Amino acid sequence: MLLANWWDLRTLANPVDSLLGWLRDHFPDWVAYIVSGVIGATAIGLFLGVAMLLLIWAERRIVARIQIRQGPNRVGPAGLLQPIADALKLMQKEALTPREADSWLFWLAPLLLFIPPVLTLGVVPWGERMSVADLNVGLLFIVAIGSVIPLVIFSAGWSSSNKYSTLGAMRSMALVISYELPAVIALLSVVLLMGSMQLGEIVRWQQDHWVFGMFLLPVPFAVYTISALAEVGRSRADVVEAESELGSGYLTEYSGMKWGLFYAVELANALIFGGLIATFFWGGWWLYGLDNFIPTWLIFLVKMLLGYWIFVWARGTLPRLRIDQLLQFSWKFLIPLSLLFALLVAAEVVIWEESGVSDLVAVPVMIVANLAATVVLVVGVVRLLGFRRVQQPRRATLTSEIGIINRAVARPAPSAPFDVREPGVAE
Amino acid sequence: MEVGLEHYLGLSAMLFGIGLWIALAKRNAIIILMGIEIMLSAVNLMFLAFSRFGRSETPIAGHIFVIFILTVAAAEASVALALAVTVYRNRGTVDIDRIDLLKS
Amino acid sequence: MDRDLGVALGFWGLGALAVVAAFGIILTQNLLHAVLLLILSFVAMAGLYLTLSADFVAVAQVLIYAGAVGVLIIFAIMLTPTSSRINADTVFFGPGLILGGLVAVVMGYVAFKTPWDTVEGGGFDSTVAAIGDGLTNRWALPFEIASVLLIAAMIGAIVLVRADVPGQVLHPEGGVADEPAMEIAEPRVEGDRALVTSGRTDA
Numbered sequence: 001m002l003l004a005n006w007w008d009l010r011t012l013a014n015p016v017d018s019l020l021g022w023l024r025d026h027f028p029d030w031v032a033y034i035v036s037g038v039i040g041a042t043a044i045g046l047f048l049g050v051a052m053l054l055l056i057w058a059e060r061r062i063v064a065r066i067q068i069r070q071g072p073n074r075v076g077p078a079g080l081l082q083p084i085a086d087a088l089k090l091m092q093k094e095a096l097t098p099r100e101a102d103s104w105l106f107w108l109a110p111l112l113l114f115i116p117p118v119l120t121l122g123v124v125p126w127g128e129r130m131s132v133a134d135l136n137v138g139l140l141f142i143v144a145i146g147s148v149i150p151l152v153i154f155s156a157g158w159s160s161s162n163k164y165s166t167l168g169a170m171r172s173m174a175l176v177i178s179y180e181l182p183a184v185i186a187l188l189s190v191v192l193l194m195g196s197m198q199l200g201e202i203v204r205w206q207q208d209h210w211v212f213g214m215f216l217l218p219v220p221f222a223v224y225t226i227s228a229l230a231e232v233g234r235s236r237a238d239v240v241e242a243e244s245e246l247g248s249g250y251l252t253e254y255s256g257m258k259w260g261l262f263y264a265v266e267l268a269n270a271l272i273f274g275g276l277i278a279t280f281f282w283g284g285w286w287l288y289g290l291d292n293f294i295p296t297w298l299i300f301l302v303k304m305l306l307g308y309w310i311f312v313w314a315r316g317t318l319p320r321l322r323i324d325q326l327l328q329f330s331w332k333f334l335i336p337l338s339l340l341f342a343l344l345v346a347a348e349v350v351i352w353e354e355s356g357v358s359d360l361v362a363v364p365v366m367i368v369a370n371l372a373a374t375v376v377l378v379v380g381v382v383r384l385l386g387f388r389r390v391q392q393p394r395r396a397t398l399t400s401e402i403g404i405i406n407r408a409v410a411r412p413a414p415s416a417p418f419d420v421r422e423p424g425v426a427e
Numbered sequence: 428m429e430v431g432l433e434h435y436l437g438l439s440a441m442l443f444g445i446g447l448w449i450a451l452a453k454r455n456a457i458i459i460l461m462g463i464e465i466m467l468s469a470v471n472l473m474f475l476a477f478s479r480f481g482r483s484e485t486p487i488a489g490h491i492f493v494i495f496i497l498t499v500a501a502a503e504a505s506v507a508l509a510l511a512v513t514v515y516r517n518r519g520t521v522d523i524d525r526i527d528l529l530k531s
Numbered sequence: 532m533d534r535d536l537g538v539a540l541g542f543w544g545l546g547a548l549a550v551v552a553a554f555g556i557i558l559t560q561n562l563l564h565a566v567l568l569l570i571l572s573f574v575a576m577a578g579l580y581l582t583l584s585a586d587f588v589a590v591a592q593v594l595i596y597a598g599a600v601g602v603l604i605i606f607a608i609m610l611t612p613t614s615s616r617i618n619a620d621t622v623f624f625g626p627g628l629i630l631g632g633l634v635a636v637v638m639g640y641v642a643f644k645t646p647w648d649t650v651e652g653g654g655f656d657s658t659v660a661a662i663g664d665g666l667t668n669r670w671a672l673p674f675e676i677a678s679v680l681l682i683a684a685m686i687g688a689i690v691l692v693r694a695d696v697p698g699q700v701l702h703p704e705g706g707v708a709d710e711p712a713m714e715i716a717e718p719r720v721e722g723d724r725a726l727v728t729s730g731r732t733d734a
Contacts, residue, residue: 030536105567136657140590147598151570154605158563170609177602197659429535430542432649435583436642438546442576444635445553451627452557454619457607461569464600465553468576471592479583480649487661491670493588494662497595498677502684504600508607509691515611524621 010295013129040132044121051271052264056083059267059312066316086260093256098161101253105159110254110261112152116145117268124275125200127285127296139197142276143184146231150176156262157250169250171323176231178327182334183227186220189338189345190280193217203284209359210288213281215367218374219341221281223334228273229314230326232266274307275300282307337381344373435476442469456511456521460504467500541582549575562608562616570601587658 009015016039023032057072057080064071072079097103123138125131135141150173157169190213191197194205206213214221251262278284282303285296321329348369352362442465449462471493478489511521518526552572556565573596580589608616621627666674 102561102564135586137586137590137659140587140594144590144594144598147594148574150602151567151597151605154602155567166609170606173602173605428539430539430582432647433643434542435579437639438542438550438579440635440638440642441550442553443638444631444633445550445557446631447634448627448631449553449557451630452620452624454621455562457604457611458556458562458565458618461556461565461604464569464596465556465572468573468592468596471588472576472579475580475583475585475588479585480647482648482650485665485669487658487665488670490585490588490658490662491665493585494591494666495673495677497588497591498681501595501600502681504603505688506684506691508603509688511607512610513691521611522619 010291010293011128011130012295012297013127040122044118044132048117048121048268052267053083053087055267055271055308056086056264059315062309062312063316066313090257090260095256095258096253098253100161102159102161105155106253107258109152109156109159110258110265113149113156113265114261116149116152117265117272119145120272120276123199124272124279125203125284126300128291129200130285130297131200134198134200137197138199139187139191139202143180143187146176146183147180149231153250156254160250160253162253165250165252168252172250175323175326178330179227179230179334182223182330182338183231185335185338185342186217186224186227187280189217189220189342192342192345192349199279199284203279203286206283207286209363211363211367212283216363216370217281217341217345218370219337219377221277223338224280225277225310226334227330228277229311230330232269232273232311270311271304271308274309274311275304277307277310278303332385333381336384337377340377340381341373344370344377432476432480435480436473439469439473439476442466442472454522454524456514456523457508459523460507460511463507464500464504467496471496538582541578545575545578545582548572549579557618557620560618562618563605565618566601566604566608569604570597573597573601585658587662 016036020032020036023035060082061071061079072082075081075085097106120142122132123135123141125134131138153172153176154169157165157167157172160166190202193216194202194213196202196205202213251259254262278300284303285291285300287294287299291299348366352366446462446465446469449465450459451462453459453462474489474493474496478486481489483489514526515521520526549572552568552575555568556572559565559568574593577589577592577597580592
């Protein structure tokens, strides 16, 4: 009854549409409305729950293999029951609340942190015609949700009434805010090119023009990935959780299942940013015609997991940066770079519309032009900021000769620290 | 029940009154700023209600005016908070009952 | 029918939430609770904008007010630590209530008694397209002036908050231990040598 043909499963909208159509025929309108909402909410909830369980295991195994060790392999076959063991352990832990903590906020913050991932998953197109709510301003919606996260982090840190928590929360807020800007400007380039803020429209544009967003917009792709890394709080930007520095930052006072919620939400955020990168830059559920044979939601899941894998890869391999290094990188490098590229994309779009060349000519030209512009812009901005390639010293010299910024005392540097004279030879 | 223009305007008026009360009744300069922001938000609601229900040849003007109000409110909030922090540095407090003399 | 029911539910529920949150700002004893209630009120008002089919403005309200102005206020409260964190009232608590109540009652009376010339079914296919068209065609000049205003405000705020004296110490949280969290280091040039002081005012 639900599926006319077996290949209708390529998009789950088909069985849902036939179910809703049957409901509309037999019941008043509002029943179908409520049922569609319930289906969407249940699907997102189920997906998040299952995904978090699996991802805990997957991330620990992958990071372990990168670090040349085995991950959890004791609990269950190949450690697959490890997440359940973790959850059981966390649930039976004593949930401490500090005496001076603001108990309302302390309890509320982990729950509030759960809301942004769920809302974001509502707008993302999971497959063809498969968004829970394909908003006209979907992209701005995602940005707005991302801008509320610092507030929840702050309330988590401050309600712990612990100076280190508050400090960690302020640092984390500064980090997330600083990296929102390059992300938004990168998405501005995407919107300029694809002409709509509706995520379903963005995927359809990539389908109509037979190109992935990544090929046309290399700089926004790189900038958005780096900003997503920092916003989620992953290495190389995990100053928030830098256990050696701040003792777990704003999470210090959370124990038991509340900490488990924070951890799970971090994983969910990483997964969702992977899904967003897949939507904007990797074509979403569309894959060069293969989506006629493979179910579109499967393609999207694979791309989302690929994006998530990039985050895990970064976590396992890259070292941690200091907070001021991160902030400087964002404000001084990423923002001018993405702004200049947005200007370039705007100029290209205007030229494309005014001249009226066909897509077949314009798209390859734009790919090549944007690639060249990427190289020029990156090299240009780097040079503008004053970074030069450090010449390897050919002989031992004082550090003041290589030119580090903070000089204790500036002296005319000697040409060599040691006299390279033959011993015994007179001056 | 039908929610019409009057209801939105009434709600906007109530929020404006509450914002005015906050701006008058509180000592901390930052809370006064919060009252002002609530007043501006209430006015936004009124503009959008008129844009939706009112007869006009450019109904989008309401939305555009609201965007400008958002912009100006953000700019004003940043300058006001910078002023508050500067006053705090010079006087040690942002309590308006204690910084009401020109000479410190 | 169900659309009107949804709008009515949204209006009454979100309106009540916004009003209660705004009342909470006055009545709460804790400054930071007041900020969080303010943000709740902003989000409730964004929901009210959504019931008016103003999707772009609603999302912009969350982004700008809740996301940016809220964070600004929190940072400002954190930068004024020794000022009282108790939400104290001035002597105008009662008169302010009377005045605010009078303003609300008068405006509400005008709102309910005026025969408004309303249009049913107002709305746009795409508010984003209409707003973009308006901002670049008819209202382009105010748009540009708004951008100049934003730059002026940003530069003004930065100049105001910047330390005047090199070596002035900025505390992000007054309760942190006595060593300064951030220092301004200015080079003092003596002759042809550049010395970088550590920025302590007692140097």
